Amino acid sequence: MSDPFKTWKFFVSTITFKPLDLLVFLFKTTLAIFTLASISLFFHFAFSNRSICLSSPVCNNNQQQNFVASGQAYGRTNLSHVLIGIGGSAKTWNERRRYSQLWWRPNVTRGYVWLDEKPPGSEKLPPTSPPYKISEDTSRFKYTCGYGSRSAVRMARIVKESFELGLDNVRWFVMGDDDTVFFLENLLTVLNKYDHNQMYYVGGNSESVEQDVIHSYNMAYGGGGFAVSYALAAELVKVLDGCIDRYAAFYGSDQKVQGCMSEIGIPVTKELGFHQVDIRGNPYGLLAAHPLAPLVSLHHLDYVQPIFPGMTRIESLKKLLTAYEKDPSRALQHSFCYDLKRNRSISVSWGYSVQLYPYLVTAKKLETAFSTFQSWRTWKNGPFTFNTRPVEKDPCERPLTYFLDHAESDINGDRTQTRYARHVEESDKECDRPDYGRASGVKFFGVSSAKLNPAIWSTAPRRQCCEVVNGGEGADHFVQVKIRGCRRYETVTPP
Numbered sequence: 263m264s265d266p267f268k269t270w271k272f273f274v275s276t277i278t279f280k281p282l283d284l285l286v287f288l289f290k291t292t293l294a295i296f297t298l299a300s301i302s303l304f305f306h307f308a309f310s311n312r313s314i315c316l317s318s319p320v321c322n323n324n325q326q327q328n329f330v331a332s333g334q335a336y337g338r339t340n341l342s343h344v345l346i347g348i349g350g351s352a353k354t355w356n357e358r359r360r361y362s363q364l365w366w367r368p369n370v371t372r373g374y375v376w377l378d379e380k381p382p383g384s385e386k387l388p389p390t391s392p393p394y395k396i397s398e399d400t401s402r403f404k405y406t407c408g409y410g411s412r413s414a415v416r417m418a419r420i421v422k423e424s425f426e427l428g429l430d431n432v433r434w435f436v437m438g439d440d441d442t443v444f445f446l447e448n449l450l451t452v453l454n455k456y457d458h459n460q461m462y463y464v465g466g467n468s469e470s471v472e473q474d475v476i477h478s479y480n481m482a483y484g485g486g487g488f489a490v491s492y493a494l495a496a497e498l499v500k501v502l503d504g505c506i507d508r509y510a511a512f513y514g515s516d517q518k519v520q521g522c523m524s525e526i527g528i529p530v531t532k533e534l535g536f537h538q539v540d541i542r543g544n545p546y547g548l549l550a551a552h553p554l555a556p557l558v559s560l561h562h563l564d565y566v567q568p569i570f571p572g573m574t575r576i577e578s579l580k581k582l583l584t585a586y587e588k589d590p591s592r593a594l595q596h597s598f599c600y601d602l603k604r605n606r607s608i609s610v611s612w613g614y615s616v617q618l619y620p621y622l623v624t625a626k627k628l629e630t631a632f633s634t635f636q637s638w639r640t641w642k643n644g645p646f647t648f649n650t651r652p653v654e655k656d657p658c659e660r661p662l663t664y665f666l667d668h669a670e671s672d673i674n675g676d677r678t679q680t681r682y683a684r685h686v687e688e689s690d691k692e693c694d695r696p697d698y699g700r701a702s703g704v705k706f707f708g709v710s711s712a713k714l715n716p717a718i719w720s721t722a723p724r725r726q727c728c729e730v731v732n733g734g735e736g737a738d739h740f741v742q743v744k745i746r747g748c749r750r751y752e753t754v755t756p757p
């Protein structure tokens with residue numbers, strides 16, 4: 263094999279131009295370049311897990327994989343590249359920080375909660391609490407929205423004050439409220455889809471159409487959280503203060519920020535995992551019908567019922583996190599299967615709930631959220647930015663429901679097993695049809711699955727399939743289901 267350094271020496275010695283030597287030189291140089299190129303290609307394919315993942319939707323062995331795609335000159339975005347700005351106030355911080363403390367990783371997550379003044383008991387905040395900063399005075403700005411609060415001005419400036427800290431290696435500025443729960447692995451999965459060197463504004467709408475109509479469809483709602491790439495933040499900070507005065511009549515900080523985005527000309531890139539949770543009542547229907555996208559955030563949890571029955575809000579979030587931590591990408595993801603022997607339909611919302619129907623229900627229906635909640639402003643049954651179906655009064659038209667009660671993963675962390683226990687509301691009447699009677703013998707569901715590789719989210723989305731694995735006698739009390747990638751031509755189709 264030709265050594266490129268030898269070729270270089272050869273080049274130096276042939277500088278006296280002999281035609282034959284020159285030809286040999288050209289040949290050797292070409293050979294050297296070709297060799298180098300093939301070596302680097304070999305290493306690319308041998309060590310890039312991405313190339314493996316493209317052929318198989320689930321890979322388990324490459325959590326540390328590098329997402330450097332062709333043409334990208336930077337490595338995978340990790341938590342150290344994200345600067346988080348939480349909008350808070352001194353008065354409510356001691357209550358609200360319980361939400362931040364669920365997901366904040368001391369000395370790992372970078373960022374601050376921005377308060378109007380020192381919070382009471384500031385000397386003895388636990389280490390799990392995000393560190394705080396006091397926002398600059400904003401009394402010089404205009405705020406003219408009659409039904410809102412001036413604090414929106416201070417909140418809108420958090421992205422600017424965060425940028426102006428001038429911290430190293432920040433690729434994304436992520437904004438949230440003091441009652442936003444972020445799911446950090448999934449936040450990174452989503453951010454890794456986008457190049458921080460370009461101008462990106464990533465987030466989600468309100469679930470309540472009335473909110474989107476009043477505030478905007480073009481904006482990333484602040485409570486659901488949004489991400490601003492470094493390149494965009496650099497432009498945003500130049501115009502933000504002016505926007506705050508120009509959009510003084512806007513209610514929220516997120517709307518003022520969007521006013522600026524509009525001036526820069528950057529639309530919101532919608533990601534369905536950001537949840538403003540602009541709903542009232544029971545969030546069950548929303549959570550049990552999550553779209554096919556990683557769960558990035560939940561907000562407004564003080565305004566909806568606890569997400570698990572019979573538990574406090576914080577306890578229920580901790581429960582959801584026990585499953586989430588075992589397989590972040592799979593959290594709340596849907597899978598449907600039929601048990602054709604027993605004529606049943608099973609809908610799994612992984613890490614949260616299972617629904618059992620003693621008859622066959624179309625996938626189209628199963629993927630539609632139950633309307634267990636109302637709109638944010640008017641407490642009506644809709645409309646929402648997604649379809650809902652009513653919870654029928656007739657108990658024979660409702661599924662039996664199960665809630666997560668245990669989650670574990672195997673030694674390697676490659677596979678998980680979650681368990682769901684039957685839940686009956688005291689007020690629920692039971693259906694007395696024989697098929698329901700037999701189904702109500704099922705007290706538990708077990709669900710096994712391989713850990714879902716985050717790389718799946720950069721490929722074309724497809725809901726995963728499932729099957730009942732203990733079809734025999736034991737399945738009267740405990741049904742074991744396996745979730746897996748769908749086979750070719752496999753569909754959820756009634757016979």
Ligand SMILES: *[C@@H]1O[C@H](CO)[C@@H](O)[C@H](O)[C@H]1NC(C)=O
Binds near residue numbers: 337338341342
């Ligand atoms: C994050 O990426 C940087 C490179 O940009 C690297 O130096 C650092 O070790 C990574 N951190 C973690 C926690 O993986």
Ligand SMILES: *[C@@H]1O[C@H](CO)[C@@H](O)[C@H](O)[C@H]1NC(C)=O
Binds near residue numbers: 368369389
């Ligand atoms: C965070 O870092 C500080 C200073 O480096 C240290 O004193 C503190 O114990 C660390 N906290 C945790 C929870 O690791």
Ligand SMILES: *[C@@H]1O[C@H](CO)[C@@H](O)[C@H](O)[C@H]1NC(C)=O
Binds near residue numbers: 605621622
């Ligand atoms: C199975 O369920 C369908 C409706 O989903 C019903 O029409 C059919 O009669 C059921 N078959 C049996 C054997 O119970």
